[in-house]
Amino acid sequence: MISRTSYLVAAQAVFFVIFLLSCFCFNRFSVDDFYFIGEISNKSFSEIYKHLYFNWHGRWTSNFTLLWFIQFHAVPYFLLGFNLLSFLLLVLAVKRLFRSVIGFYKIDLPRREVLIYSIIFISVFFFCTVHPNESWFWFTSSVVYFWSVIGLLMAAPALFLKKLKWHDSLLFVLGLIYVGGSNEPMTIIACLFGLVLLYKRFRVKLVISGIALLVISFLIDYLSSGTIHRDEITPGLDLMSLIVYSAYNTLKYLFFEFHLTFQIAIILCIPFYILGKRSNYNNPNFNPTREVILSILYIGLIATLNQFMVTFTLGGLGPDRAAITTSLFISVLIVRLFFLLGNYSKSSKKVVFYAPLWGCLYLLILTIYFTPIHYHYSKAFDERIQLVQEASASPIKVEPLPESGYLYSSEITTDPADFRNQHLKYGLGLEQDVVLVSD
Known part of the structure; x- marks a missing residue:
């Protein structure tokens, strides 16, 4: 039974990769991409970079990435190559994180299966993302939001490694610098999470270093004359309007948009339930009811924080792509919850082990429908x-x-x-x- 289930889990990962590749193959430049193509065709790299930093916004890390890559816009299949590179970097980041977590909690997952579950986690994250067309496929937006996710996940394994090698330290530093200089809501939420870890006395020196990197990189962004200028032309909100807009954005995200794809994410998350049943990991303090309630509360809290910061920054209704931080944390929460529920459950019904078949069928239908x-x-x-x-x-x-x-x-x-x-x-x-x- 375990062997057949493993094949189904692997097949689910393969079907997601096929679906994503079908999207990458037909992706095209849009909107702001053409503006930067025009800029790089008429001006120098440094001239554009300075203009963005001093006159528009201070996202110094993502601006650098955007301008460096857009220089190659005329190369055949450039956008396909960029999307593939972004996906491979995300796979590498998640795989490193999974391996560190597995070692930290002593979870028995064969090394050959780490890649499979990494891809399945990414599929859950994809369908937890509201309007992934903005943050996954739109070039100009992806270097800000999608790449900041990569940066955060590249840095995260350091928290679970007993001894850091030189490349672990390098990725920790570079990842957090990138996040702080590109994605303001993610930076603030990551800093708040760091404060929680400090309260729990978890890896104190490393966490303090991480918060410092985020804050310094963030200040280089936030204190730039470009960001100040953009804040001046952005309509301000009084306290009551800020609360109303934030509440509306949160409700819109959770109840009018997120639930449409969240149902799919739940189906694709079932392999982690099966992994929990297979695992020798034991949490004697696990209470299913309490964990479900806490997970729902955490989702609401993170969504509210994310939307509040976006509303405060933009002075009104923020873009859906800015909620990618919420989507990432929700993905982590539900994957963790499914693993623990599987580990807690004593049921051994065959229907559970064949459940990944539904994920395979859904991804296959999705690919067949959307490819044309x-x-x-x-x-x-x-x-x-x-x-x-x-x-x-x-x-x-x-x-x-x-x-x-x-x-x-x-x-x-x-x-x-x-x-x-x-x-x-x-x-x-x-x-x-x-x-x-x-x-």
């Missing part, structure tokens, strides 16, 4: 780019793009002055305006 959607979107996008580059009319009128599925749409508007239209024009080096055909 992604293909038609990318085909229409490529045809649009070719059309506008060859057109001589002014303005250039284009037909609407089809549905983009899980990918971030590069659609423009009927207004030539709209920033999306202007970014496309700038990125392609056009003299004419580009507009969407009006009805």
Whole structure:
């Protein structure tokens, strides 16, 4: 039974990779990507970097990553390669974290299965992410939010290792510096988590070092003249409005958006329940009811903190991509909960061990359904780019793009002055305006 179940668990990981690859293959540049393509085509790296830091925002680590990679935008299959690199770095980060946690808690998981469960965790994280098209596939956004997740997970294993090797220390430092200089909500939540660890007297020196790295990197971002300028043009909120907006954003996230994908994440999380049943790990103080209630409370607390910080920073309704920190912590909470529930349960029903089959079937159906959607979107996008580059009319009128599925749409508007239209024009080096055909 264990052998058959292991094959099903491995198959679930493979089906998720296939689904993700089908998304990567048809991903295309969109919106702000074209702006930075235009910038790097007309200005030097240092000139753009200084302008961003001193005039727009101080996200100095993600800005560097964005500008370094966008230099290669004209390389064939650049975006596919970038997405693959991002995914492989995330797999490496999660795998390192799992190995350190397994060693710390003495959980018996064969080394050959660590990679499989790492990918399954990533699949849970993917479906815990509200609108992953913004944070997983949109290039400009991914270097801020997705890469900050990689940075945090690269640093986390140091907490569970008894002795740090040089590369563990290096990844700890680089990971936290990247987070502090790119993702403000994640930085603050990570610092608060660090304070909890200090209260529990857990790895005190290391935690203090981590908080210091986050704070220093964050201050380089927050105190930049670009960030100050952006705060000045962002509408401020009084205390009551801040509370109302934060509450609305939290409720919207938890009850109007998150639940749509959370159900899928629960199905994909079942292998961790099975892993708990197989494991010799024992927690005599585990109480299922208490842990479920605490997990729900933690989810609500993290979501509220995340949305409060985003609302405070942006002065209103923040983008969904800014909630990726909440999505990551929720993924960790439910994976932990499923493992402990499996370890606690005495049931040995066959239906539990064959449950990963449902995850395989769902991912297969998802891939079959969305691959044609992604293909038609990318085909229409490529045809649009070719059309506008060859057109001589002014303005250039284009037909609407089809549905983009899980990918971030590069659609423009009927207004030539709209920033999306202007970014496309700038990125392609056009003299004419580009507009969407009006009805």
